[in-house]
Structure formats: C-alpha cells, structure tokens
Amino acid sequence: MGHPTPDLPVLAEDNSMLSRRFGREVANYFSGSPLNRISFLRTDYGFLRAAFAHPSASFLLLDNLSPSAKDYANLSYVTRDIVVPLTGEEPFKTSEEEQLKSFNSAITQPVVLFLGIDEKDPDFQYRDYKGKPYFAVDVTPKGTIETKAKSIVDIVKASGVSFVDGRRLLSLKAPDAAIYAEARALLDWNSRNPFCGGCGQRTTSINAGWKRACPPTDLAGVPEGGAPKEREDCPTRHGISNLCFPRTDPTVIMAIVSADGTKILLGRNKRFPPNWFSTLAGFLEPGESIEEAVRRETWEESGVTVGRVVIHSSQPWPFPANLMIGAIGQATPDGETIHLGHDEELTDARWFSFDEVREGIKFGISGLGEPAPAGYREGALRLPPQTAIAHQLILAVLKGYLEAVPKI
Numbered sequence: 001m002g003h004p005t006p007d008l009p010v011l012a013e014d015n016s017m018l019s020r021r022f023g024r025e026v027a028n029y030f031s032g033s034p035l036n037r038i039s040f041l042r043t044d045y046g047f048l049r050a051a052f053a054h055p056s057a058s059f060l061l062l063d064n065l066s067p068s069a070k071d072y073a074n075l076s077y078v079t080r081d082i083v084v085p086l087t088g089e090e091p092f093k094t095s096e097e098e099q100l101k102s103f104n105s106a107i108t109q110p111v112v113l114f115l116g117i118d119e120k121d122p123d124f125q126y127r128d129y130k131g132k133p134y135f136a137v138d139v140t141p142k143g144t145i146e147t148k149a150k151s152i153v154d155i156v157k158a159s160g161v162s163f164v165d166g167r168r169l170l171s172l173k174a175p176d177a178a179i180y181a182e183a184r185a186l187l188d189w190n191s192r193n194p195f196c197g198g199c200g201q202r203t204t205s206i207n208a209g210w211k212r213a214c215p216p217t218d219l220a221g222v223p224e225g226g227a228p229k230e231r232e233d234c235p236t237r238h239g240i241s242n243l244c245f246p247r248t249d250p251t252v253i254m255a256i257v258s259a260d261g262t263k264i265l266l267g268r269n270k271r272f273p274p275n276w277f278s279t280l281a282g283f284l285e286p287g288e289s290i291e292e293a294v295r296r297e298t299w300e301e302s303g304v305t306v307g308r309v310v311i312h313s314s315q316p317w318p319f320p321a322n323l324m325i326g327a328i329g330q331a332t333p334d335g336e337t338i339h340l341g342h343d344e345e346l347t348d349a350r351w352f353s354f355d356e357v358r359e360g361i362k363f364g365i366s367g368l369g370e371p372a373p374a375g376y377r378e379g380a381l382r383l384p385p386q387t388a389i390a391h392q393l394i395l396a397v398l399k400g401y402l403e404a405v406p407k408i
Helices: 017-022 045-053 080-087 096-101 143-158 174-192 290-302 354-363 389-398
Strands: 058-063 066-069 112-118 132-138 204-206 211-213 249-257 263-268 280-283 306-317 322-331 348-353
Touching: 045 112, 045 132, 058 080, 058 143, 058 174, 066 174, 080 132, 080 143, 096 204, 112 174, 132 174, 174 306, 249 290, 249 306, 249 389, 263 280, 263 290, 263 354, 280 290, 290 306, 290 322, 306 389, 322 389, 348 354, 354 389
Parallel strands: 058 132, 249 322
Antiparallel strands: 058 066, 112 132, 204 211, 249 263, 249 280, 263 348, 306 322
16 A cells, blocks of 8 residues: 655745735645755855754765655654764865865765754754754765765664655655755765766765865875875866756646647556556756747647646656646647657557546546555546646646636
8 A cells, every 4th residue: 555645835824916816836745845955054164064063953864865764754863973973073174175185086975965954943053044954964885985874774773763765755744855855866966976077087075965076186095194196187177167066957747738628638658557647748958948848748749739838836856856847738729639659758648528537636546656546446547646746737727727827
C-alpha cells in the first residue's frame, strides 16, 4: 500500500488587490519552505561559523540523496556533535580565498549545505537576523571520507532513524518536503559537478554548498609545508566570473482544454500503469517563451494545436533540479485531432470529458508505483496524486479556472 498523501503548503491569508482579482496564489508540493534562506549571508563566513556552532542548529543528513527521517512523513535532524567527526569543528573557518589556496584534490571534502533559518525559533541571532539555523550534510560514504561517513550513518541508524528512499519521495509533510527539496537538489548538483566545465579539472564546493570553484593551485602530492602546485589555466579565472552555480531546468507542464471547454487532453507513456494518464510536459528550450514551449510540446507530443496559454502556478521538482511551470492552454477549433507520429514519447493521448476526469479525481488517484485505490472501477481513468502539479492543473480546470480569469 502507498503512504498517506500529505497536505499541500498553506499560504497566509492575502486580501491584496491581485488576490481579489486573480484568486489566491497556488502553492504546490515541494514549495512553501518554512525557512528564510537569507542567501546574501552565504558568503559571510563569520555568519556561517556562528550558525554552525550554535547549539540550536539542526542538521539533515543525506546518504545517496536519501534523507534521515523518523518515517515517510517526517524528516529527522541531528545535532552538531553527530556531524563534527565528518565535517570538523569549523568547516567554515577560512574564507573562500583561503579555501581555494588550501585545495587538495586528493582529499574528499564533505559538502555542508546551509539551508536557512527558521524565524519561528529565534534563539540564534546574527546582526538583525534571528532564527534556528538549518544545514544539510552529505554523509554518502565515498573517497577519503568513506569510513567517517559510514560511521555516522551507522550511529544514526542505531538510534532508530532511517534513511528513506529519496528517488521519488512524495509522502513528507509539506514543510519537510520543501526543506528536503532544497537539500536534495543542491547536494545532487554538487555531486554532479566534480569537474570544471571550462578546463576539466576538479572543482571544490564553497559558500556553504551554493557555489563550486576551480582553484588555481593544488596541494595533492605536495610534501607537508611545501608550496602548492599551479594548475592549468582556466577560463573561469578570467574576466567576468563564470564559476559554477546551482542550475534549475525549466519545464512546462500543461492542462490543455478543448476549444469548446468540455474536455481535457491527457497522455501516457510506457512507464505508466494501465489507464493512468497525466498532463503533457516538456523542457523549455533556449530562446523560447513559456507560452511557445507549451504550444510546441503539445503539438510535438500529441499533434494538437494550442492557441491561448495562461500560466497557473509552478512547482520545484528536485529530481534532479527542475522547475515545473504549470499552464492551462486551449486547443484551436481546427487543431484538436490527435496525432502521435511527430514525437514517439507518448504511447497514447486522448480527450477526456470533464465527467470522466471527475470520476478519475474521485476514485482513480494514485502514485505511479501504487495500486488503484478502493472504489476504483476497472478500466476507468487513473490520475496523479495531489503532490503532482498535474493534479492541481486538472483540478483548476474542473473548478472553472478559465472562467475565473478576468478579462482585461
């Protein structure tokens, strides 16, 4: 059986002019973080040192991107004393410049990621900023830290904490899901970028996991006290800084409505369970607007021609680093014929009546790896769970989103 579906993020009440005119903002799963990221302090090593050393600091551990958790709904955090054997007492002791000078490519450095502060718990203060510091630490056993990392994993497991499978973790409570999404995406990015895109040499993580740099020197193989070796020249060290920063890959996902506003276009690929359909989606390409990407992807995958496109909401999707930009589009009257011959990504695409979709919402909701729920009628439509933005787009159409959008 699958895990209970968590609630979505809850936004504060908003009676602004925009909300009165366009409706409340939609918050999707993996968004709505309780943390203030205070991103401008990631380069302040005095702040990072103070936050790391504070007794209230909490540390989320990730082993091969699987987070430490009490269960499938709640993350589990450890205190500083648990991670110090791996990170050292002061992982932020030296500045960025000094870290680059002491770089040793033969030594594996654990990534310690600053996530933000929880302002509801203001025990820690730095200048005008108050809140409990949160960090994530990569405890994947590897390289020269393998033994220490494995020891921490074993200690945590012995205390009754598990590392839950993070490949498609969609059961966490909404605040924890947002924290996990940030940590997972950043640690995955760090692990995928061990080498410089400009010269191919090893990079190092700086600014609390939010930047990777290509050091000019290397202490690998140098006797203790010896001068570091100069590395090959690299274009990232010249002119405007183009060092490596975390990437986010924009993806469009769209609920397409028929020209008469009575049907929704849904598709499926070979990975989906029988009768399980979802909205169409695809990557945004360079030099392309969101609206153009919606029209292109819909036509390429289904043959349907889309006219007007309205942006609905977005969803961070940390598998590995996507931003799902949700849209609702309407087919042109002469462009509703389905043709799967352009792009063979889909194995099926169909127009479903609103009544069929309502039945799917009521009786056919399940995750990809889960069985159909109780009450499901064999052969009927199955749809994604509410943690997927596809579900929210479909629901918006059924609730009259197109009619609710005001005319300007």
